[in-house]
Amino acid sequence: xxxxxxxxxxxxxxxxxxxxxxxxxxxxxxxxxxxxxxxxxxxxxxxxxxxxxxxxxxxxxxxxxxxxxxxxxxxxxxxxxxx
Amino acid sequence: xxxxxxxxxxxxxxxxxxxxxxxxxxxxxxxxxxxxxxxxxxxxxxxxxxxxxxxxxxxxxxxxxxxxxxxxxxxxxxxxxxx
Numbered sequence: 001x002x003x004x005x006x007x008x009x010x011x012x013x014x015x016x017x018x019x020x021x022x023x024x025x026x027x028x029x030x031x032x033x034x035x036x037x038x039x040x041x042x043x044x045x046x047x048x049x050x051x052x053x054x055x056x057x058x059x060x061x062x063x064x065x066x067x068x069x070x071x072x073x074x075x076x077x078x079x080x081x082x083x
Numbered sequence: 084x085x086x087x088x089x090x091x092x093x094x095x096x097x098x099x100x101x102x103x104x105x106x107x108x109x110x111x112x113x114x115x116x117x118x119x120x121x122x123x124x125x126x127x128x129x130x131x132x133x134x135x136x137x138x139x140x141x142x143x144x145x146x147x148x149x150x151x152x153x154x155x156x157x158x159x160x161x162x163x164x165x166x
Contacts, residue, residue: 011129029152037134037135038144039132042130042131047126048126049123052121052122061120065116065118
C-alpha cells in the first residue's frame with residue numbers, strides 16, 4: 001500500500017476586533033527599543049503538519065482538527081492550505 | 084508628507100532538530116481525539132506588522148527586530164515577507 005504524505009499549513013488568526021495583547025506588547029517593546037513607524041503588530045499561530053493521507057481527506061481532517069481542538073471559534077478563525 | 088504603509092509577515096521557525104514540545108503535544112492530543120495519520124506537527128510563530136515606511140527600509144527594520152527581539156538565534160530562524 002502506497003500512502004502519500006501531504007503537508008498542510010493551518011493558520012489560526014484572531015477575529016477582527018479581538019484584542020491581541022501579545023501583539024500589542026510586542027509593538028510597545030519594539031517602540032522602546034527605538035523602532036519607529038511600527039503601526040500595528042498582530043500574532044498568528046501556525047501549525048505545519050505532515051499527514052499520511054490524500055489531499056482531499058487531509059483538508060477535511062485539518063478543518064475538523066480546527067473545530068475540535070486548534071481554534072477557539074469565539075475569537076479565532078482558521079485557514080487550511082495544502083502544500 | 085505622504086507615507087506608505089507596508090505590511091510585513093515575519094515567520095519565526097524552530098531550527099531543524101530543535102524539540103517542539105507544543106507541536107508534539109498537539110500531535111498527541113489529535114491522536115487521542117481519534118485523528119489518524121498525523122505524522123508530525125510543528126508550530127510556527129507569525130507576526131504580521133504594518134509599518135509606516137518604504138519597502139526596503141521595512142525589510143531592514145524587520146530583520147533587525149528579529150535579531151534584537153523576536154527570534155532566539157540559538158534555536159530559531161526567521162523569514163521576512165513584504166506584502
